Amino acid sequence: MSATSTKSSGFQACPFCDKMVELDKERHTLYDCRNFLLKQFYREGSPAKRRKLEQKIDEVNAKLGTRSKNLVDT
Amino acid sequence: MSENIAFHKLSVIVTTQNDAHYQEDLRHLNEINLNVAHRFSSGNAALDYIRFNPTHLIVTDIELRDMNVQEFIKSVNQQHRTRPVPVVVVSDTSSEDFVLDSISAGCSGFVVRPYTTETLKNHLVEVVKLDQLVEIDESVYEMAREKISQGEYDGAIADLQEIVENEENEADVYFQQGMQYLWEKKYGKAIVAFKKALQINGLYIKAYTGLAEAYKGKGDYENYKHYLQMAADEYARLDEFEEVRSLFTEILKCDPNAPNPYNTLGINLRKQGKYEQAKEAYKQALDLAPDDENVHYNMAKSYYFASELDAAIRYLTNALSINAGFDEARKLYEKLTGQEWTGSAARDEPGQGSGR
Numbered sequence: 001m002s003a004t005s006t007k008s009s010g011f012q013a014c015p016f017c018d019k020m021v022e023l024d025k026e027r028h029t030l031y032d033c034r035n036f037l038l039k040q041f042y043r044e045g046s047p048a049k050r051r052k053l054e055q056k057i058d059e060v061n062a063k064l065g066t067r068s069k070n071l072v073d074t
Numbered sequence: 075m076s077e078n079i080a081f082h083k084l085s086v087i088v089t090t091q092n093d094a095h096y097q098e099d100l101r102h103l104n105e106i107n108l109n110v111a112h113r114f115s116s117g118n119a120a121l122d123y124i125r126f127n128p129t130h131l132i133v134t135d136i137e138l139r140d141m142n143v144q145e146f147i148k149s150v151n152q153q154h155r156t157r158p159v160p161v162v163v164v165s166d167t168s169s170e171d172f173v174l175d176s177i178s179a180g181c182s183g184f185v186v187r188p189y190t191t192e193t194l195k196n197h198l199v200e201v202v203k204l205d206q207l208v209e210i211d212e213s214v215y216e217m218a219r220e221k222i223s224q225g226e227y228d229g230a231i232a233d234l235q236e237i238v239e240n241e242e243n244e245a246d247v248y249f250q251q252g253m254q255y256l257w258e259k260k261y262g263k264a265i266v267a268f269k270k271a272l273q274i275n276g277l278y279i280k281a282y283t284g285l286a287e288a289y290k291g292k293g294d295y296e297n298y299k300h301y302l303q304m305a306a307d308e309y310a311r312l313d314e315f316e317e318v319r320s321l322f323t324e325i326l327k328c329d330p331n332a333p334n335p336y337n338t339l340g341i342n343l344r345k346q347g348k349y350e351q352a353k354e355a356y357k358q359a360l361d362l363a364p365d366d367e368n369v370h371y372n373m374a375k376s377y378y379f380a381s382e383l384d385a386a387i388r389y390l391t392n393a394l395s396i397n398a399g400f401d402e403a404r405k406l407y408e409k410l411t412g413q414e415w416t417g418s419a420a421r422d423e424p425g426q427g428s429g430r
Binding site: 029031041042043044045050064065066068069070071072073074 | 328329330331333334337338340359363366375376397400
């Protein structure tokens with residue numbers, strides 16, 4: 001996955017979760033990244049897409065030392 | 075059971091702009107001896123009617139000329155806040171979102187077309203029984219009002235105290251049950267629980283207002299102010315119930331796979347500055363996931379924003395005891411205690427003063 005940089009408008013896609021982040025204005029820690037993936041996971045109806053999202057969530061969770069699938073209030 | 079309900083004594087209106095639906099509904103209602111007082115195509119006309127005419131039940135189609143059915147239900151409930159007129163929705167659609175929207179608006183029953191007379195009757199029996207649930211307390215309230223008007227303040231106070239004397243707010247208990255049923259997709263039970271919550275809440279408002287009046291009559295202005303405030307608090311709770319039910323419904327619709335919708339609800343409420351409601355939501359979230367450090371952290375954040383720092387630290391301790399590598403929790407813990415997390419603090423178990 002490659003980061004899409006559109007620095008002229010101050011936005012950059014997170015290389016891990018693909019969220020368009022407004023640089024300098026928006027906080028995007030690993031917890032925000034995890035929340036973004038979890039929200040997609042909650043809404044996704046396709047089992048295949050859910051599995052992919054789950055894999056990514058598991059990767060972030062491993063870095064954070066958690067197994068939870070609940071959002072963190074960031 | 076239905077034999078005990080005198081349907082013919084009830085004043086019923088039907089709202090629909092669809093003539094065929096009206097004919098069908100009228101036939102079924104007549105078969106169970108319900109006399110339809112009026113039919114309205116317009117929701118606003120129906121609202122005007124029930125404002126001035128005693129109405130026991132509204133049977134509404136989803137097709138109204140001037141508003142959608144959920145707006146209509148909300149308007150009925152707004153108009154009759156402390157004793158809403160039950161609204162039964164008769165719908166062509168049973169899509170989950172539509173049912174959830176109708177429950178969120180505050181319907182008393184939901185029937186899907188085509189239906190049999192027996193099905194409608196069963197629903198109406200439940201609705202009428204539900205509406206009669208608080209009648210005993212209502213009659214106590216009426217007696218108390220009579221006593222106030224006659225200057226028998228002590229007698230009125232004793233009667234009204236009886237209504238509000240429960241240690242736990244019963245309305246809260248039923249409301250939480252309603253949320254649980256909603257999540258479990260037990261929609262009929264959710265409707266009943268929410269209705270009970272609102273009915274009891276409405277009765278509390280009346281009882282506290284009555285107590286305020288009685289104490290005013292006795293010249294006890296301290297208690298007069300106290301009970302006026304209690305009535306105001308219950309009014310606020312009525313609004314909160316509606317807001318939280320609506321938010322929770324949206325979460326269930328938007329995030330159908332969320333493992334713990336109470337956690338999502340808590341975050342939403344905290345971000346809206348509704349810390350008390352957020353804490354209630356997290357309590358339920360922790361019932362589902364007592365060992366989830368994220369939920370403990372979220373609860374801590376609600377306490378932190380509510381300036382209850384001791385409780386915030388307790389929940390942060392819980393979160394860090396479960397996951398010592400939880401950076402966000404560690405930072406907040408250090409900020410609140412001025413100390414680094416060493417891992418020596420014991421986890422606060424439920425029932426040991428954590429407020430859970």
